[in-house]
Amino acid sequence: MTAIDETSVAAGQITVEQSFSFSASHELRLLPAGHKCRRNHGHNYTVTATALISDGARGDLASLGAYVADAFDHRLLNEQVAFHPTSELLARHLVEWFRDNIEATMPVTLIAMVVSETSSTSARCDGASWKVTISKTVTTGHGDVTLVLGADGLDEFGFVTDFGDLTPFVTYLRTSAAEEGLRATGPALVAHLAGWFIDNVEPDIRGRLVSVQVDAGSTIGLWERGDAS
Numbered sequence: 001m002t003a004i005d006e007t008s009v010a011a012g013q014i015t016v017e018q019s020f021s022f023s024a025s026h027e028l029r030l031l032p033a034g035h036k037c038r039r040n041h042g043h044n045y046t047v048t049a050t051a052l053i054s055d056g057a058r059g060d061l062a063s064l065g066a067y068v069a070d071a072f073d074h075r076l077l078n079e080q081v082a083f084h085p086t087s088e089l090l091a092r093h094l095v096e097w098f099r100d101n102i103e104a105t106m107p108v109t110l111i112a113m114v115v116s117e118t119s120s121t122s123a124r125c126d127g128a129s130w131k132v133t134i135s136k137t138v139t140t141g142h143g144d145v146t147l148v149l150g151a152d153g154l155d156e157f158g159f160v161t162d163f164g165d166l167t168p169f170v171t172y173l174r175t176s177a178a179e180e181g182l183r184a185t186g187p188a189l190v191a192h193l194a195g196w197f198i199d200n201v202e203p204d205i206r207g208r209l210v211s212v213q214v215d216a217g218s219t220i221g222l223w224e225r226g227d228a229s
Contacts, residue, residue, distance in 0.1 A: 018048070023043070024043065040076070043118065048114040050127075053108050067097060087123040088115075088134055091113050091123045091132060120138070122134070123135075133210055135147065142216060143216035144215045147169070147197070186219055187220055189214060189221070
């Protein structure tokens, strides 16, 4: 499946966002013995590229879709790439491919590449800085809570490859205190949730909290970490 969205951002420039879907399996063999994700398992992936295009340039990123389909669709990713096939490392790989095969041939500048394993988990690689973040959305009875985490660098594992590390935060969202806070103050609780995560979860994971968003439908609360934090 391919989806395209174009938005005018400045005189002579547009942003194009194009998505491509594929189904594949992977084995995260660098995880500890006994971890379920070491075993072969599959995902319905979505790859979304957002690019800045000069006025008059061809804005179709179809060649990315063709590469994704040929290299990854209905394949075991371990046999297709030379790295641990986590979503965050796949996103970085696709940024490199985009630069070599699209930016090199047309006046296009990549803004971001996002690889989603599910509707609630994704990895994003920034086109300029190559910084990678991951996001996890938890649905509660009072809105969706989305965490974005980053790391100073990637190694052969990727980083925060096991979202189970975030279980304490998910568990906290189910407590009566958090439920009452979301019910009473809604998205305004976002700073409290960020503080709780930093104090209780961040010391034990390999990621660093970048932002928290609470989306209650008609109202959205967003906390973003300052550079000096």
